[in-house]
Amino acid sequence: xxxxxxxxxxxxxxxxxxxxxxxxxxxxxxxxxxxxxxxxxxxxxxxxxxxxxxxxxxxxxxxxxxxxxxxxxxxxxxxxxxxxxxxxxxxxxxxxxxxxxxxxxxxxxxxxxxxxxxxxxxxxxxxxxxxxxxxxxxxxxxxxxxxxxxxxxxxxxxxxxxxxxxxxxxxxxxxxxxxxxxxxxxxxxxxxxxxxxxxxxxxxxxxxxxxxxxxxxxxxxxxxxxxxxxxxxxxxxxxxxxxxxxxxxxxxxxxxxxxxxxxxxxxxxxxxxxxxxxxxxxxxxxxxxxxxxxxxxxxxxxxx
Amino acid sequence: xxxxxxxxxxxxxxxxxxxxxxxxxxxxxxxxxxxxxxxxxxxxxxxxxxxxxxxxxxxxxxxxxxxxxxxxxxxxxxxxxxxxxxxxxxxxxxxxxxxxxxxxxxxxxxxxxxxxxxxxxxxxxxxxxxxxxxxxxxxxxxxxxxxxxxxxxxxxxxxxxxxxxxxxxxxxxxxxxxxxxxxxxxxxxxxxxxxxxxxxxxxxxxxxxxxxxxxxxxxxxxxxxxxxxxxxxxxxxxxxxxxxxxxxxxxxxxxxxxxxxxxxxxxxxxxxxxxxxxxxxxxxxxxxxxxxxxxxxxxxxxxxxxxxxxxxxxxxxxxxxxxxxxxxxxxxxxxxxxxxxxxxxxxxxxxxxxxxxxxxxxxxxxxxxxxxxxxxxxxxxxxxxxxxxxxxxxxxxxxxxxxxxxxxxxxxxxxxxxxxxxxxxxxxxxxxxxxxxx
Numbered sequence: 001x002x003x004x005x006x007x008x009x010x011x012x013x014x015x016x017x018x019x020x021x022x023x024x025x026x027x028x029x030x031x032x033x034x035x036x037x038x039x040x041x042x043x044x045x046x047x048x049x050x051x052x053x054x055x056x057x058x059x060x061x062x063x064x065x066x067x068x069x070x071x072x073x074x075x076x077x078x079x080x081x082x083x084x085x086x087x088x089x090x091x092x093x094x095x096x097x098x099x100x101x102x103x104x105x106x107x108x109x110x111x112x113x114x115x116x117x118x119x120x121x122x123x124x125x126x127x128x129x130x131x132x133x134x135x136x137x138x139x140x141x142x143x144x145x146x147x148x149x150x151x152x153x154x155x156x157x158x159x160x161x162x163x164x165x166x167x168x169x170x171x172x173x174x175x176x177x178x179x180x181x182x183x184x185x186x187x188x189x190x191x192x193x194x195x196x197x198x199x200x201x202x203x204x205x206x207x208x209x210x211x212x213x214x215x216x217x218x219x220x221x222x223x224x225x226x227x228x229x230x231x232x233x234x235x236x237x238x239x240x241x242x243x244x245x246x247x248x249x250x251x252x253x254x255x256x257x258x259x260x261x262x263x264x265x266x267x268x269x270x271x272x273x274x275x276x277x278x279x280x281x282x283x284x285x286x287x288x289x290x291x292x293x294x295x296x297x298x299x300x301x302x303x304x
Numbered sequence: 305x306x307x308x309x310x311x312x313x314x315x316x317x318x319x320x321x322x323x324x325x326x327x328x329x330x331x332x333x334x335x336x337x338x339x340x341x342x343x344x345x346x347x348x349x350x351x352x353x354x355x356x357x358x359x360x361x362x363x364x365x366x367x368x369x370x371x372x373x374x375x376x377x378x379x380x381x382x383x384x385x386x387x388x389x390x391x392x393x394x395x396x397x398x399x400x401x402x403x404x405x406x407x408x409x410x411x412x413x414x415x416x417x418x419x420x421x422x423x424x425x426x427x428x429x430x431x432x433x434x435x436x437x438x439x440x441x442x443x444x445x446x447x448x449x450x451x452x453x454x455x456x457x458x459x460x461x462x463x464x465x466x467x468x469x470x471x472x473x474x475x476x477x478x479x480x481x482x483x484x485x486x487x488x489x490x491x492x493x494x495x496x497x498x499x500x501x502x503x504x505x506x507x508x509x510x511x512x513x514x515x516x517x518x519x520x521x522x523x524x525x526x527x528x529x530x531x532x533x534x535x536x537x538x539x540x541x542x543x544x545x546x547x548x549x550x551x552x553x554x555x556x557x558x559x560x561x562x563x564x565x566x567x568x569x570x571x572x573x574x575x576x577x578x579x580x581x582x583x584x585x586x587x588x589x590x591x592x593x594x595x596x597x598x599x600x601x602x603x604x605x606x607x608x609x610x611x612x613x614x615x616x617x618x619x620x621x622x623x624x625x626x627x628x629x630x631x632x633x634x635x636x637x638x639x640x641x642x643x644x645x646x647x648x649x650x651x652x653x654x655x656x657x658x659x660x661x662x663x664x665x666x667x668x669x670x671x672x673x674x675x676x677x678x679x680x681x682x683x684x685x686x687x688x689x690x691x692x693x694x695x696x697x698x699x700x701x702x703x704x705x706x707x708x709x710x711x712x713x714x715x716x717x718x719x720x721x722x723x724x725x726x727x728x729x730x731x732x733x734x735x736x737x738x739x740x741x742x
Contacts, residue, residue, distance in 0.1 A: 257438035268439050268448075271521075275452055278514050282459055285507045289466075289500050293493030 064092025165196025209239020343708015637666015
């Protein structure tokens with residue numbers, strides 16, 4: 001039997017569809033490897049730490065993998081270079097702080113390698129990840145040029161015994177707010193110029209600060225291959241002073257018992273007094289009835 | 305309808321004086337005491353170990369106890385319905401029903417107050433409500449209004465009892481010694497003089513006027529405990545009227561059941577007549593239709609909109625986990641009683657008893673459905689909660705305490721009927737002497 005061309009095409013498409021389905025299913029059912037990454041973090045004026053993140057592709061998105069136990073080493077995986085051990089939490093992150101015992105080594109070096117090695121998750125190979133970081137320091141400052149407020153930040157790398165400004169590096173300059181950072185100007189990121197300084201004009205004059213009008217300016221370098229993650233912040237009196245008065249001091253429905261609204265007190269008390277005075281009046285009536293009964297008895301006994 | 309007879313005072317006194325428990329009465333009372341004792345044992349265990357013995361948790365923090373509380377509050381409304389409203393409306397056939405409804409009100413409100421303390425877990429903390437209470441809180445309003453309603457109901461019961469106490473003192477030879485001291489202590493000062501009568505009559509009228517708004521308040525405030533909370537099923541402006549109408553229905557149902565039982569046990573066929581059942585039947589059907597109307601409002605409108613946040617709760621009631629209870633409460637608690645009682649034959653004592661039982665049982669489950677499913681479906685998503693928090697079934701301690709409280713209510717009514725006449729002797733004599741008795 002000879003098949004026509006359209007039939008062949010339909011059969012071919014059908015087989016292709018089946019194959020595709022099989023491949024997709026196979027991909028879903030086969031073991032998708034767990035991924036691990038190590039990140040170097042320098043939080044504001046604090047000791048650096050290492051963050052280990054584990055994740056796995058589920059469907060079309062990555063989900064954190066919790067419960068992965070891993071060891072983090074400094075420069076090599078020898079036991080005496082073990083920085084610490086951690087287990088990833090529900091967000092797939094485990095942290096290892098930089099121990100004080102490594103300070104001397106830390107001070108003597110300008111470049112470090114961090115290695116994370118994790119136990120093999122069920123049915124998988126053991127995980128490992130490493131990152132090489134150059135020792136650096138991030139600074140933030142402010143300046144006023146012709147009445148224009150400027151925010152500047154500079155990353156300096158340690159080369160030999162000197163700190164040298166890093167050119168062309170991208171960083172974020174923002175204002176710390178409750179739920180995240182607000183950029184100081186229009187751009188999301190700023191690049192350091194030939195002198196190694198990134199600067200941005202402060203364009204958020206009307207922004208509310210604390211009671212004295214203080215704001216926290218923040219400079220960040222995120223996920224840089226050579227320097228890791230660095231953050232620095234500085235307090236400046238550039239915000240609008242906000243004086244908040246606690247609403248709990250006012251008479252309100254949500255206040256404490258002794259600060260109930262007057263209207264509520266009046267209504268409640270008038271109802272309570274109205275009803276209970278009626279009840280007391282009725283009790284008084286009962287006492288009068290009782291008195292009348294005694295009088296009746298006395299009259300009856302005296303008439304005898 | 306049976307023929308209405310007029311009786312002599314002697315016969316009325318003989319028929320209506322409290323009687324000793326017979327064999328069945330002893331078994332009934334003994335059973336109630338046993339159930340109460342089991343409840344007390346369970347409560348002692350709860351006191352010793354804490355609320356951990358219950359199956360309540362972070363989500364269902366108001367379980368069967370609060371359902372029971374709402375039920376007791378509801379059934380206690382009957383005191384104001386039968387006594388106050390009927391008296392002010394001068395309903396001539398109310399006499400045999402008033403005391404039954406008054407004692408149901410007093411006993412139910414007593415246990416409503418107790419069950420709140422039981423639900424607190426730490427009963428001594430009740431004291432904090434008085435020293436740190438906030439008048440802004442509906443819970444505080446509920447405490448105030450419950451205590452007020454309790455005192456008002458007790459006062460009403462006592463004032464209406466006075467002439468009967470005098471009769472019982474005069475009949476002490478028939479009644480025997482056991483309660484003679486109690487009668488003398490309660491009402492030896494009542495001589496039935498014209499002045500006393502006038503004051504008593506005035507007091508009853510005043511108390512009947514006061515008790516109606518207080519009774520409406522207690523049910524409205526109880527409904528506000530729920531309606532002032534932003535939760536699916538409770539976030540309603542209809543709740544006050546919905547609760548009051550439901551309370552009238554269950555109260556009327558409770559009185560019908562009690563009427564049938566007392567009529568049967570104490571052979572009161574000449575006093576609680578078929579006419580009374582017929583009249584109560586008409587009231588019952590009207591109240592059931594009214595409550596059904598409020599239920600349609602309460603469920604049909606949200607179901608029509610089916611807001612995403614409320615969907616889980618509503619679907620759970622209509623076709624999910626609580627569907628069997630929900631449809632039982634609607635069909636057995638409202639629709640079938642309406643279908644029974646709407647026809648004259650359905651307003652005969654036995655049929656009315658069946659309808660009354662259906663209303664009361666349906667009403668209890670209705671209160672459970674108002675409280676529990678809502679708590680299981682909060683607006684905010686459940687996060688990191690154990691699976692068992694998603695379901696609620698009361699523990700044996702909760703069942704025992706609840707059964708004990710229900711038995712306690714029945715026990716108060718039973719003991720009251722043993723000590724005092726369940727139908728006012730004085731008023732019945734007056735009715736028979738002065739006007740056409742019902």
